[in-house]
Amino acid sequence: MPLTPPPLRNDCFSLPAGVDWTPVDEALALLRERLKRVVSSETLSLSAALGRVLAKDVIAKRSNPALPNTAVDGYGFAGSIAEGAHVMPLVKGRAAAGLAYEGTVPAGQAIRILTGAALPAGVETVILEEDVTLGKGEIAFRGPLKQGANTRKAGEDFNTGEAILTAGRVITPADLALAAAAGIDAFEVYLPLRVGVLSTGDELCEVGEMAAPGQIYDANRPMLLALLRQMGFVPVDLGRVADDRATLRARLDKAAFEVDVILTSGGASAGDEDHVSALLRESGALQEWRIALKPGRPLALALWNGVPIFGLPGNPVAALVCTLIFARPAMGQMAGANWQEPLGFDLPAAFAKRKKTGRREYLRARIRDGQVEVFKSEGSARISGLSWAEGLVELGDGALEIIPGHPVRFIPYDSFRL
Ligand code: AMP
Ligand code: MG
Numbered sequence: 186m187p188l189t190p191p192p193l194r195n196d197c198f199s200l201p202a203g204v205d206w207t208p209v210d211e212a213l214a215l216l217r218e219r220l221k222r223v224v225s226s227e228t229l230s231l232s233a234a235l236g237r238v239l240a241k242d243v244i245a246k247r248s249n250p251a252l253p254n255t256a257v258d259g260y261g262f263a264g265s266i267a268e269g270a271h272v273m274p275l276v277k278g279r280a281a282a283g284l285a286y287e288g289t290v291p292a293g294q295a296i297r298i299l300t301g302a303a304l305p306a307g308v309e310t311v312i313l314e315e316d317v318t319l320g321k322g323e324i325a326f327r328g329p330l331k332q333g334a335n336t337r338k339a340g341e342d343f344n345t346g347e348a349i350l351t352a353g354r355v356i357t358p359a360d361l362a363l364a365a366a367a368g369i370d371a372f373e374v375y376l377p378l379r380v381g382v383l384s385t386g387d388e389l390c391e392v393g394e395m396a397a398p399g400q401i402y403d404a405n406r407p408m409l410l411a412l413l414r415q416m417g418f419v420p421v422d423l424g425r426v427a428d429d430r431a432t433l434r435a436r437l438d439k440a441a442f443e444v445d446v447i448l449t450s451g452g453a454s455a456g457d458e459d460h461v462s463a464l465l466r467e468s469g470a471l472q473e474w475r476i477a478l479k480p481g482r483p484l485a486l487a488l489w490n491g492v493p494i495f496g497l498p499g500n501p502v503a504a505l506v507c508t509l510i511f512a513r514p515a516m517g518q519m520a521g522a523n524w525q526e527p528l529g530f531d532l533p534a535a536f537a538k539r540k541k542t543g544r545r546e547y548l549r550a551r552i553r554d555g556q557v558e559v560f561k562s563e564g565s566a567r568i569s570g571l572s573w574a575e576g577l578v579e580l581g582d583g584a585l586e587i588i589p590g591h592p593v594r595f596i597p598y599d600s601f602r603l
Contacts (some may be wrong), residue, residue: 188240188375189225193493198486206477207543208582212484216511220493222521223445224375231361232475236417237374238521243350248340248366252303254282257335257528261298261308262290262318266328274323279386280305304336311335353523375521381444382409383423383436385451386499387459404503404568405450405497412505413448415602416513416590418520427430428452430467437464441490446516448508452498453485461485461496465520470494473560477582478543480565493519502565506547506577509562509601517533529579529596532557534587542584549574557595574598 205216226240247464255261261280262273275296280286282301290296298304310332312549315362318325324452342350349359349367364372377432391398391402405427413420421444426432440447453459455473462485465471470487480503495512497504504561509527517525540546547572547588549560557578560570576597580587587593 187225187227187569190222192491193221193223193488194219195488197227197493198474206475206544210476210582212474212476212511213514217514217518217524220515220518222267222375223519224378224476224521225374226375226521228373230371231364231369234356234372234374235358235361235549237356237372237377239350239352239354240373240375240521241352241357243364243367243369243372244347245343245345245349247366248344248364250337250339250343253339254301254303254337255298255301255311255335256337256407257311257313258299259310259311260324260338261312262295262532263292263307263309265310265332266330268314268327268329270318270325270327280308281364283486284548289584296566297331309333309336322507329522343490355522376418377417378446378516378520378549379419379421379444380413380516381421381423381447382406382413383439383440383447383449384425385433385449386425387428387458389425389451405499408501408505408571409448409450409497410439410506412508412601416516417602418516423447428458430460432462433460433464434468437489437494441492444492446512446519447489447494448491448497448512449494450497450504453496453498454483465466465496466487478506478510479544480563481510481547484511500565501551502571505571509577509598510547513601520549520573523578527596529594529599531592532592532595533590535559535589536587537589538580538587540585540586540587543582547550548578550578551575552595556589557593576600 197300221426261299276290277294278286279297280302281299281304282507286305287297292306296305296308296519312326312330312331313335316326320529384403384406388401390400393403410420410422421439423436426436443499449461452459454529462471464485465485469491470489472483474486476482476484481498484507498505514525535558560573560577576595579594579596
């Protein structure tokens, strides 16, 4: 049975009354609590499921190893071996991976055995071939050797019936190996989240067109569509609209049938030409989140015919930061995935900076010689810095005085992939 989720609640973006600036972590906690999965599930073969979100726990159909086997090439026998020199006769034949030895190895005798071979009856212990001198029909070696040495127990990796992967996980290449080893040939996964991207602004023109003086090329749309693809969502190009409420309304009405989430950029503030926020406000669906964040405010959040809209700021740096920090984990959860925290690590700063308390800051950054460099300008209209950077530096909400050598948290762009 495909899992079909209920619709999102109308109040999923409402903020507590009287709140002025919302700290980043509170904004994230609200999104995490309110946004639920909106996609249903399907069954896919292993190879088709890479990058998808697991809809059900995966239960092993087979233990690994299924049988006790040898971890090395060598000679197998029963029990443990005392200290000192030993000589043991060899039985005829051998045990190799995939070719079981049918007989029983008598006590006090050894058998040639190769890595991965199931232990024949009568074999509990294996000695490495490098530790053995091979004679005619016998081997010589030195003890001691513990019982079970160089062998793997049945089920020591995982057992039949064990949950080897849990729902909400994004499937990796290693998961395919794990599932295959456990005898699984298909996964129940969620359908990928369809995310529409719409640019707004009278000043925008399309790449490939001639830009009139005063016009700028729409830089956000190609970036956002590409980001979404990297995150494992299905990007849907909703094009570009001028600052005109009727056109915008018509475009959103149509898009709400085609996608699960909409990202708009531009027009999200409260100015005269901020038609995204004006339209959403008019329709009663808007929540303006004044997030204590640089760059990034404001973020307009709304439901349009039940479809969540993230109204991103127009400038590309802020649009990228808001997408990575807010939209990504929120969309991940709508896609059925566990809440995703980006992986960052502390490294010494190669820069100096002083910041006041009250808001979190993200700087365009990269690592060189083990230190974190930041872009020469914090100007959020500098698109070149986005491309120069290989990640973001996250500076906490409080006041900070960073000097070169102080640890700062670097989050590589790559850790925002799903
Ligand atoms: P807005 O949020 O509409 O006030 O836009 C803020 C700034 O971002 C303005 O300088 C816009 O021209 C610019 N901007 C808006 N949308 C885009 C876009 N799609 N690509 C590049 N710049 C944009
Ligand atoms: Mg605008």
